Amino acid sequence: MQGHVVIQNKLGLHARPSAQFVALARQFACDIQVQRLDIIVNGKSLMAILTLAASQGTLLTIITKGQHEQEALQALCALVNSGFGEAL
Amino acid sequence: MSLQGQAVTGSGGIVCATVQKLDSQDQIIPEYSIHAQRFDAEKKRFLNAVAQASQSLQEEISALQGHPHAKGLLPVLETHLMMLSDPELHDITQRFIEDKSINVEWALKFCLAGFVQAFAEMDNVYLKSRQADIEQVGKRLLHYLMDQTKVDEPVHAIIVAQDFSPSEIVRLWRLGAVGFVAAQGGKGSHAMIVARGVGLTGLAGAQTLWSAVKDGDKLILDAENNTWLLNPSQEQEQHCQDLQKALHDKQESLQSYATQAxxxxxxxxxxxxxxxxxxxxxxxxxxxxxxxxxxxxxxxxxxxxxxxxxxxxxxxxxxxxxxxxxxxxxxxxxxxxxxxxxxxxxxxxxxxxxxxxxxxxxxxxxxxxxxxxxxxxxxxxxxxxxxxxxxxxxxxxxxxxxxxxxxxxxxxxxxxxxxxxxxxxxxxxxxxxxxxxxxxxxxxxxxxxxxxxxxxxxxxxxxxxxxxxxxxxxxxxxxxxxxxxxxxxxxxxxxxxxxxxxxxxxxxxxxxxxxxxxxxxxxxxxxxxxxxxxxxxxxxx
CATH class of the missing domain: 3.20.20.60 (Phosphoenolpyruvate-binding domains)
Incomplete structure (x- = not known):
């Protein structure tokens, strides 16, 4: 499954939001990938997510595959859309 | 882009290798090839180091919790803890051990260099600064890895530092380092005298290089002519090999003079x-x-x-x-x-x-x-x-x-x-x-x-x-x-x-x-x- 999100918060996908994303992703058993343009990284890897350098307004695709893939996709999209509880 | 320069003095020889840049508190990271039967042992060393580093971070976090001044620091440490269990860090490092048949420290260095490279290419200054977190996690892991061994392990790099003591030169030589560059020092510096004595290729008095070079760069040292060339092109590397061969032939021809006769x-x-x-x-x-x-x-x-x-x-x-x-x-x-x-x-x-x-x-x-x-x-x-x-x-x-x-x-x-x-x-x-x-x-x-x-x-x-x-x-x-x-x-x-x-x-x-x-x-x-x-x-x- 896959869904598209746009980074909302001002500072982009920096350390704290990335960590939140990864912490949530790791709660699911399914494979989770995040794509920006032609780069696809492991959604459970903080280091890899950080290398995406996703600033405010960046379009990302979240790809989930396996057990509870739908719940995972929904939860992760909701987190990104909420702006990680930061200033938008 | 390649960059070249002149040093004040050299100890002879021509070499080409990747650089380990040492700040005063840095340790030399061992680099050596291993046989297939050691792959599992090296991977285990990696997991042990991760466990030890995680435990020490946990302890630091517990100690800081509730401390009024720790508010800013705690999220950083938690980020580091998360990086230690990073699946990519684990996968890539363990894969490098096998694919490249190298020791875990060297594999980890390659892995971290990959991440750091991605940060270096970023425009966003705020995100770029997260590179420091990855480097700190890497240092913490290397600390535990090198603590496990305690013995001197070989290194296949050119070591670049501000200065070397004579005994450090002897140690580098024992570890099999390819060469060294001291940013400071002039003709007749003590370290150089020792380097010539043991036959270790190196340069001294190369401040320009110090400011330009970073860990993992490729470097050519020509200590016959006291020049260096940073990040050489393929052509330049070929030229270096030609020079090495010529020097080797010259030394071969001297071998007949190796006896008192x-x-x-x-x-x-x-x-x-x-x-x-x-x-x-x-x-x-x-x-x-x-x-x-x-x-x-x-x-x-x-x-x-x-x-x-x-x-x-x-x-x-x-x-x-x-x-x-x-x-x-x-x-x-x-x-x-x-x-x-x-x-x-x-x-x-x-x-x-x-x-x-x-x-x-x-x-x-x-x-x-x-x-x-x-x-x-x-x-x-x-x-x-x-x-x-x-x-x-x-x-x-x-x-x-x-x-x-x-x-x-x-x-x-x-x-x-x-x-x-x-x-x-x-x-x-x-x-x-x-x-x-x-x-x-x-x-x-x-x-x-x-x-x-x-x-x-x-x-x-x-x-x-x-x-x-x-x-x-x-x-x-x-x-x-x-x-x-x-x-x-x-x-x-x-x-x-x-x-x-x-x-x-x-x-x-x-x-x-x-x-x-x-x-x-x-x-x-x-x-x-x-x-x-x-x-x-x-x-x-």
Whole structure:
């Protein structure tokens, strides 16, 4: 499954939001990938997510595959859309 | 983009490898190939290090929780903790161990370099700064990995640092490092002298490189021409290989001069001796069948100790050298703490703080100022007298009285130890004043040893380690040759042998001059012995 999100918060996908994303992703058993343009990284890897350098307004695709893939996709999209509880 | 530059001095050789850049607190990261049967063990080491690093981070986090000032720090530490369990970090590092057949530290370095590279390409300054987190996590892991081993493991890199001590150079050489670059240092820097002695390729005085180079860059060192080339193109690397091959061929052709037989055929009668400081250096000296050790610098043991080494500690150090030389003559130069080594000199000087150390209490001046130091060293050396052919050399002499004062103590020690045979006592000619009164000095000395490095330095008033004036350090200045000639004349008039032991001894351009002067021996870094033996042979034909 896959869904598209746009980074909302001002500072982009920096350390704290990335960590939140990864912490949530790791709660699911399914494979989770995040794509920006032609780069696809492991959604459970903080280091890899950080290398995406996703600033405010960046379009990302979240790809989930396996057990509870739908719940995972929904939860992760909701987190990104909420702006990680930061200033938008 | 490639970048090239010039260093002040080099120790010979041409190499190409990746760089490990060391800040003062950094450790050298071991790099070596492993066999397939060790893959699992290396992966286990990785997991152990992750577990240890995670535990220590957990403890730090617990300790900080609830602390009012820890608010900003806690999220950072939690981020680091999350990175330690990062699946990509684990997968890539473990895959590199297998794919590249390398040790875990090296694999981890490759893995981290990949992440860091991605950050380097970012425009967003705020996100870019997260690179520091990855580097800190990497350091923490390396700390635990290297803590596990504790032993010295090999390294296949060029080590770049601000400065190296002589013992660090020996350690790099033992670890098999490809080469080294010291940002600081000028001609005749102590580390360079040792590097030439063991045959490790390196450059000193390369500040421009220091600011440009980063960990993992590819670097070519040409220590024959004292140049470096950072991030070479493929073409440039090919050119480097051609140069390496040419140098290799040249060294091969010198190999036929690796035996003493070539000296016996000559009519000049000049002995070739080695300058050494560490026992490790005599391997090369013996391989090239030198006629003996012309200059054993005894400072090292003193430099690395927090307290003055005892007579027995000194004896062990000297004895190892005597045994290694198997009866060939060894000239021990008594302790001379040069101005460039003063940082370590508190143990001798106590509160003495010379305004101008190069002109202060060094060499024989200090030995006579601290008679116990002199006597202890003489006892330690002379205890080896029965097992080898040893002589003693007095440094920094300016007056005949200084040589006589040392001889008096030496005779006392000889009697205490019950030595029958007399030990020969020589005088260094390394100050212009000594050359000018060489006739007086020759009457109280059994031989002369001309220390060209200090002689040039004092004659021209140039600190050879100071990169701002090192361009003035010119051994070809006519004043230098004039003083050497005076010393040689005085020695020959008084019928005592004369050795040349500074860098001039290893200079092909001076060989003919020394043959004409009829000096008795040339003493040099072992790495120069073959070149000079060939030069002598060429000249006699």
């Amino acid at each position: 070539t000296s016996r055929e000559r009519s000049d009668g000049i002995s070739l001796l080695a300058n050494v400081e560490f026992v490790e250096e005599i391997t090369l000296a013996n391989q090239y069948e030198v006629d003996g050790i012309g200059l054993f610098r005894t400072e090292f043991l003193f430099m690395q100790s927090a307290a003055l080494p005892t007579e027995d500690e000194q004896y062990d150090y000297y004895h190892a050298m005597v045994q290694g030389m198997n009866g060939k003559p060894i000239t021990f130069r008594l302790l001379d703490v040069g101005a460039d080594k003063l940082a370590h000199a508190r143990i001798f000087f106590g509160d003495y703080d010379g305004e101008n150390p190069a002109l202060g209490l060094r060499g024989v001046r200090m030995l006579l100022h601290k008679p116990n130091l002199l006597k202890t060293q003489l006892r330690a050396i002379l205890r080896c007298a029965d097992e080898g052919d040893i002589s003693i050399l007095v440094p920094m002499v300016v007056a005949a009285e200084e040589v006589s004062a040392v001889r008096q103590v030496m005779v006392e020690v000889q009697q205490e130890l019950g030595l029958k045979s007399d030990i020969t006592l020589g005088c260094m000619i390394e100050v212009p004043g000594a050359a000018l009164v060489a006739d007086d000095l020759a009457q109280v000395s059994d031989f002369f040893s001309i220390g060209s490095n200090d002689l040039v330095q004092y004659t021209l008033a140039v600190d050879r380690a100071d990169e701002h004036v090192s361009y003035l350090y010119d051994a070809n200045h006519p004043a230098v040759k004039c003083l050497i000639q005076m010393a040689v004349d005085a020695a020959q008039k008084n019928d005592i042998p004369v050795i040349v032991c500074g860098e001039l001894a290893a200079s092909k351009a001076w060989t003919q001059t020394f043959v004409d002067m009829k000096v008795d021996a040339l003493s040099m870094a072992s790495s120069s012995v073959l070149t000079i033996r060939k030069q002598l042979s060429d000249l006699s034909n």
